[in-house]
Amino acid sequence: MKPFLEAIRERVLILDGAMGTMLQERGLKPGQSPEELNLTMPETVASVHRAYVAAGADIIITNTFGGTRFKLAHYGLEGRLAEINARAVEIARSEAGDKAYVGASIGPTGQFVEPLGEVSFDEMKSAFREQAQALVEAGADLISLETFLDIKECRAALIGIREVSASIPVIAMLTFDDNGRSVLGTSPEAAAITLTAAGADMVGSNCGLGVDGIYDILCRMRKVTDLPLISQANAGLPQLIDGKTIFPGTPAEMTAYHERMIGCGVRVIGGCCGTTPVHIRAMKEALAGQQSGWQQRTETTGVTLLSSRAGWTAVGGGNKTAIIGERINPTGKKLYSQELHDGKVAYIRREALEQVQAGATLLDINVGAPGIDEPAAMERAVFCVSSAAGVPVVLDSSSPAALERGLKAADGKVLINSVSGEPKSLRRVLPLARKYGAAVIGLTLDNKGIPDTAEGRLAIARRIRNAARRHGIPDADIIIDCLTLTVSAEQKRAAETLRTIRLVKEKLGLSTVLGVSNISFGLPQRPLISSAFFAMAMAAGLDAAIINPKDKAMMDAWRSAMVLLNRDHQAAVYIEAYRGEAAAGAPQAPVSDAPLSIREQLTRAVINGDKDGIVALVEEAFSQGLTPMQVSNEGFLPGLEEVGRRFEKNIFFLPQVMQSADTMQAGFARLKEEMNGQAFESRGRILMATVEGDIHDIGKNIVCTLLENHGFEVFDIGKNVSAATIIAKAREFDVQAVGLSALMTTTMSEMDNVIKKLKSAGVKTFTMVGGAVVTQEYADRIGADLYARDAMEAVARIKQLLAVAD
Numbered sequence: 001m002k003p004f005l006e007a008i009r010e011r012v013l014i015l016d017g018a019m020g021t022m023l024q025e026r027g028l029k030p031g032q033s034p035e036e037l038n039l040t041m042p043e044t045v046a047s048v049h050r051a052y053v054a055a056g057a058d059i060i061i062t063n064t065f066g067g068t069r070f071k072l073a074h075y076g077l078e079g080r081l082a083e084i085n086a087r088a089v090e091i092a093r094s095e096a097g098d099k100a101y102v103g104a105s106i107g108p109t110g111q112f113v114e115p116l117g118e119v120s121f122d123e124m125k126s127a128f129r130e131q132a133q134a135l136v137e138a139g140a141d142l143i144s145l146e147t148f149l150d151i152k153e154c155r156a157a158l159i160g161i162r163e164v165s166a167s168i169p170v171i172a173m174l175t176f177d178d179n180g181r182s183v184l185g186t187s188p189e190a191a192a193i194t195l196t197a198a199g200a201d202m203v204g205s206n207c208g209l210g211v212d213g214i215y216d217i218l219c220r221m222r223k224v225t226d227l228p229l230i231s232q233a234n235a236g237l238p239q240l241i242d243g244k245t246i247f248p249g250t251p252a253e254m255t256a257y258h259e260r261m262i263g264c265g266v267r268v269i270g271g272c273c274g275t276t277p278v279h280i281r282a283m284k285e286a287l288a289g290q291q292s293g294w295q296q297r298t299e300t301t302g303v304t305l306l307s308s309r310a311g312w313t314a315v316g317g318g319n320k321t322a323i324i325g326e327r328i329n330p331t332g333k334k335l336y337s338q339e340l341h342d343g344k345v346a347y348i349r350r351e352a353l354e355q356v357q358a359g360a361t362l363l364d365i366n367v368g369a370p371g372i373d374e375p376a377a378m379e380r381a382v383f384c385v386s387s388a389a390g391v392p393v394v395l396d397s398s399s400p401a402a403l404e405r406g407l408k409a410a411d412g413k414v415l416i417n418s419v420s421g422e423p424k425s426l427r428r429v430l431p432l433a434r435k436y437g438a439a440v441i442g443l444t445l446d447n448k449g450i451p452d453t454a455e456g457r458l459a460i461a462r463r464i465r466n467a468a469r470r471h472g473i474p475d476a477d478i479i480i481d482c483l484t485l486t487v488s489a490e491q492k493r494a495a496e497t498l499r500t501i502r503l504v505k506e507k508l509g510l511s512t513v514l515g516v517s518n519i520s521f522g523l524p525q526r527p528l529i530s531s532a533f534f535a536m537a538m539a540a541g542l543d544a545a546i547i548n549p550k551d552k553a554m555m556d557a558w559r560s561a562m563v564l565l566n567r568d569h570q571a572a573v574y575i576e577a578y579r580g581e582a583a584a585g586a587p588q589a590p591v592s593d594a595p596l597s598i599r600e601q602l603t604r605a606v607i608n609g610d611k612d613g614i615v616a617l618v619e620e621a622f623s624q625g626l627t628p629m630q631v632s633n634e635g636f637l638p639g640l641e642e643v644g645r646r647f648e649k650n651i652f653f654l655p656q657v658m659q660s661a662d663t664m665q666a667g668f669a670r671l672k673e674e675m676n677g678q679a680f681e682s683r684g685r686i687l688m689a690t691v692e693g694d695i696h697d698i699g700k701n702i703v704c705t706l707l708e709n710h711g712f713e714v715f716d717i718g719k720n721v722s723a724a725t726i727i728a729k730a731r732e733f734d735v736q737a738v739g740l741s742a743l744m745t746t747t748m749s750e751m752d753n754v755i756k757k758l759k760s761a762g763v764k765t766f767t768m769v770g771g772a773v774v775t776q777e778y779a780d781r782i783g784a785d786l787y788a789r790d791a792m793e794a795v796a797r798i799k800q801l802l803a804v805a806d
Contacts (some may be wrong), residue, residue, distance in 0.1 A: 004101050004142050004169045005201060007058075008228055008267040014143075014284045015059040015103065015232065015270025016052035017277065020744060021740065023048065023063070030693035030750065034382035035077040035745055038087045045518035046090070049095035055277035056284030057267065059101045060090040061144055062328040064135065068127045070109035070119075072721075074695045078162055082134040089138035095304055103171070106131055106157060110696050113152045114409075115383045116184070116655055122410040129160035142169040146232070147207045147272075149175055149772075151186045151194055151309055152411050157801070159436065171268070172200035173779025175208040175772070176217050177789070183699075183772075185310045185653020186221035191411055193307040196225045197413040197437030197477075206232030207272040208772065210249060211257045218264050224305055224312065231257075237272030247274020251282030258286050273773065304439050304476055304511050304543075306362065306392035307412030310621050310653055312359045313392050315479060315544050316511030320567045321558065322544040324353035324394055326515070328381065329366040340369045340377050345384040351387040353608060358549040359558070361649075363389060364417060365406070366396040375405035382409035387609060387659050394441075400428045406434040415439045418481060421446035428648050430486035439477035440468065441513055446502065450483055454499035457482060460506050479511045479544060480504045487529065488522040494533065501540040506544055513544040527553035563737050573616040598624055599635045602667075607646075609659030612666040628671040636664050640709060647792045657792065658702065664709045683711040684802045687735040687765075689726050690719035691750040695744035699771060700789045703739060708794050723754045727761050737766040737798060740784075748773050752782040759783075766801055770794060 003143045007013060023034055026044045026727060037045050049060045067085045072078045085104075092102045109118045132621060143161055148154040154172055161170055172195040174182050181187060190207070195203045195297070203225060205217045211233040218229050233323055236249030254271065261269060271279050303317035315322045328351050330337040352363055363385055367377040378397060385393055386409070395406040396417040403416060414712040418441035419429040433440045442464035443458035444450065451457050461480045468478050482500035485493045501512045514537055520529035531553040534545060538561040547554050559577055562568035596604065598621045605614045621631045643660045646652035671680075687703050690697045697719040704716045715733045717725065730738055738758065742748040751769050758765065769778075779787035788794035 001098055001101070002733065007101075007164070008184060008202075012262060012266065012278060012287055013058035013101075013268050014056060015230070015268050015286065016049075016055075016057040016061055017271035017280050019048060019061065019063055019065070019764065020275070021106075021274065022051075022219070030747065032693075034063060035065075035072065035075060035084050035088070036075065036077060037090060038063055038084050038359055039080070042087065042091050046095050049092050051277040053095055053097075054098050055281040057100055057280050059103045059142075059270070060092050060096055061103045061105045061146075062092045062140070063105070064088045065105045066132070067106065067134075068109050068131050070111055070127055071107075071695070072216075076661065081130065082762075084372055085131055085134035086138040089135060089140050093139060101141040102134035102139070103142045103144045104132075104138075106135075106143060106145050106161075107667055108148050108150065108153055110698060111153075112150060112698065113156060115387070115659060116152075121152075123158040124153060125160040125163075128157040129163050132164045134797065136165050136168055142171065144171045144173070145200075146171075146173045147175050148173065149183045151182065151184070151191055154191075155194055155198045155411075155437075158195065158200060158214075162199045162435070167428050168201065169201045170473060171202045171204070172198075173204050173206045173230065173232065176205055177208060178213060178692055179650065180217065180220070181310075181650065183790070184655060185650075187312070188217045189224045190307040190310060190312045191404055192221040192225040192227075193305045194313050194412045194437070196227055197307075197439075199437065200227065202228050202230050202268065204230035204232070204266070204268075204732075206230075206270075206739050207234060210234055210236050211254055211598035215257050215260060215264070218266060222264050224314075226301075228598060229265050229271070231266050232270040232272045234272050235276075235279060237384045249274060249279075251279045254279050255283055255286035258283075266709075273628075283374040285472075286693065302366070302476060302509060303509075304415075304479055305413065306415055306439060308386060308390055308392045309411035309655060310390045311392070312412075316476075318532075318567065319540050320361075320541075320562050320573070321542055322342045323360045323555075323558065324362040324364050324513070324544055324546040324548050325351075325358075325360035325549050326364050326517075326546045327351045327355055327548055327550070328364060328371040329396070331366075337369045337770060340367055340372050343377075343380065345380055345609065346612050347382050348384045351609060352385045355549050356389045356391055359555055360391065360549040362392050362394050362415065362544070362779050364394040364396045364546060367402070368397060368399075374399050374402040378402040378406040379409045382406045386411050387655050390656075395438075400432060403429065403432055407432060407438060410436075413437055413439065415441060415479070417441045418443050419464060424465045426464070430473065433468075434473055434476070436473045439479065441479050441481050443481045444483050450485070452493070452496070452503070452687070454496050455504050456499045457496075458507060461508060461510065465508055465510065475508075475510060475800030479513045480508070481513050481515070484514045484516060484518040484522045484533075487519050487533075494519060498522055498536060498540045501537060501542055505541045511543040512541065513546065514542060515546040517547055517551075522792040526791045527551060530554060531557040538562075554717070571742040598626065599638075602631065602635025603642070606636055606660050606663055606667075607642050609656065609663050611659070611663045611666050614663050615670050618667050618670045622674065628674050629680070630667070631671060636667060637710075640664060643790050644796065654702070654791070658705070661705050661709050683799070684737065685713045685715070685725070685733060685735045685740060686737045686798065687733060688714060688716045688723040688731050688739040688741070689721040689729075690741045690743075691747055691754060692720055692722045693750055694742050694744055694747035696771075697741070699743070700739070700741040703741075703770070703788075706791050706795050707798070710797070710799065723750070723757045727758060728761050729761055730758065730765055734766055736802060737785075739768040739770070739794070739798075741769075742771040742774065744773065750779070751784070753761065754781055755784060766798075768798060768801075 174191045214233040235247035304315040394415040420443040444460045519533045521525035535557045559574045563571045769784040770788045
């Protein structure tokens with residue numbers, strides 16, 4: 001057989017279907033580790049592979065989805081990790097023969113990476129590296145990262161795999177919901193940019209959606225990546241029929257999008273939940289007349305693509321000049337410098353929010369104050385900016401240790417500021433950019449200083465580009481800083497900077513950046529000089545500018561230039577910015593600058609997730625005579641309700657929701673101290689559990705936190721909980737509602753069992769169900785009182801349900 005990456009260039013390959021449901025039909029017990037069957041029932045696992053090979057699958061996936069140390073530890077099997085994973089590859093290889101490739105499955109750990117969870121990036125990367133080591137050594141042909149919900153976890157997995165092998169092909173897939181986002185708010189574009197940069201050979205999506213939904217996701221990915229794509233759709237949405245979970249998607253429905261998928265650049269088509277050998281055979285047959293060779297797309301050539309968890313930005317290639325906010329820098333800022341020494345982030349959060357609101361598309365982060373732990377400060381700053389602002393970050397440091405800490409802390413593909421033409425700088429920075437999938441700013445200076453001429457700076461830019469190429473960094477990920485010099489001291493060199501921009505773009509085809517405001521240092525009325533030079537630089541082809549986006553003159557120049565240079569289509573950005581302003585000479589409406597009341601400050605702190613500042617605001621509220629109940633009801637809760645509204649509108653995503661929840665918890669801790677043991681009035685008592693056989697509890701835990709913040713008394717009895725225990729605890733705590741969670745298709749039918757037993761036992765309580773595989777139709781079928789798609793909806797619906805009951 002040809003190497004996998006060669007084969008997909010010649011033809012579209014068929015990947016197999018579901019493993020878990022097939023094993024369940026063959027004897028997998030509820031609550032048992034599927035991976036354990038590699039040791040105890042190898043023939044059962046082999047029979048699944050055999051069925052898919054017989055159906056025509058070109059790739060069969062090993063039974064190792066839960067093969068990380070984190071997952072195996074739930075069953076006491078972490079000590080047999082290498083054995084379990086290696087045996088899975090051996091079983092698959094014995095059935096694949098020379099007919100199919102063996103793809104090694106790696107799934108999520110069930111944990112969140114810091115700061116959303118408690119697992120560090122290094123711990124997460126190490127867990128995936130350990131599993132990958134066993135799989136690679138056993139001889140897998142490729143690795144498939146599947147059903148990931150957290151882009152940061154998937155990025156850690158890719159980087160861990162690449163520490164084991166630089167050459168094994170890796171497929172990376174995220175799961176998206178019907179809103180076109182992952183559970184944690186990642187868009188298909190942001191996912192594709194991040195995963196491409198981190199070293200994936202193929203990207204795509206599996207689970208969560210049917211074939212039509214997956215197709216829409218892949219079309220969005222195609223706009224920002226040149227990699228081949230993979231589709232692994234579910235066989236429709238699950239239904240409960242005769243006590244069994246059934247996926248109704250027919251083979252014909254699964255093949256209906258083949259032609260469109262291939263046209264979009266899909267080179268592997270497979271199935272996820274509910275797909276069987278029957279579906280796989282139909283998919284293989286449908287491809288018979290639709291095969292074509294792979295033609296790599298080039299839509300992203302010459303464009304630097306950067307990403308955060310939720311968003312992305314394109315630099316160069318005729319896009320709007322990117323605005324890099326420069327305000328998170330301690331130079332000349334005593335307050336920020338002091339906060340860096342104190343380990344606080346209030347200034348960073350405020351500046352991140354304000355700069356993005358003013359128009360920044362990227363945020364520069366500099367924590368280089370004297371006498372601090374710069375790597376630790378960089379990590380805190382990146383955590384803060386990533387959760388508060390949602391735009392890609394620029395790591396501004398000369399310390400490799402600080403850069404690496406920031407690269408680990410980031411959610412997406414970042415920009416490093418910077419590397420110079422000095423050999424030492426190139427040796428220290430470029431390997432980091434390559435390993436962590438970052439772009440770099442190249443300064444046109446070396447150990448001899450800044451050349452006087454544009455030609456001299458061009459030579460250094462070429463040297464940086466060539467060094468980056470040797471490290472495997474593409475030209476699109478190099479942005480050249482042509483360097484702005486103070487015009488008051490070196491007036492002739494301003495023109496050389498503009499000439500350098502033109503030369504770098506003409507001769508090297510690279511994007512360019514400037515720290516624009518340096519031009520006016522030492523002169524009166526600096527905004528006049530700075531904004532004029534900014535306009536000239538954009539006319540010369542400047543692709544990104546490091547400026548203060550809160551400087552009105554600079555942003556006026558930017559918006560005007562984008563219209564005149566035809567980079568603002570139909571002047572949409574310009575009109576949006578100025579549509580409400582009165583004509584020149586017309587009277588202006590007065591602008592209120594009244595300070596916020598303490599209640600408004602508390603609300604804003606919850607919305608912004610200002611955990612560091614919330615306790616001080618509570619103290620101020622007490623000093624003004626507010627009671628703990630007033631602080632909660634008139635300060636905290638309006639903030640949390642606004643967070644909910646923003647979540648519904650896809651302005652906020654789960655990380656921001658959890659940040660606000662953590663802020664409220666910090667505030668509540670102080671309120672409880674003030675109440676001397678008195679309890680808040682409860683909205684109701686709720687029991688929460690993940691059903692028997694399911695060891696996933698991330699979603700349930702989030703619901704618990706939000707319910708508590710909204711005033712409910714929550715009894716969380718954990719995961720893999722039997723129906724008998726749920727019934728006993730519901731009676732013991734005299735709850736008004738029971739919330740049941742399930743992530744896997746193999747365990748969702750246990751919800752039906754629990755609800756039936758609650759009713760037959762005479763436990764009078766409302767029931768709520770949720771989880772990645774659960775639907776409203778399924779909830780109706782099993783007689784649940786309510787279904788929630790996500791944590792915020794769960795809170796809203798349980799409030800409505802219990803209010804009506806009262």
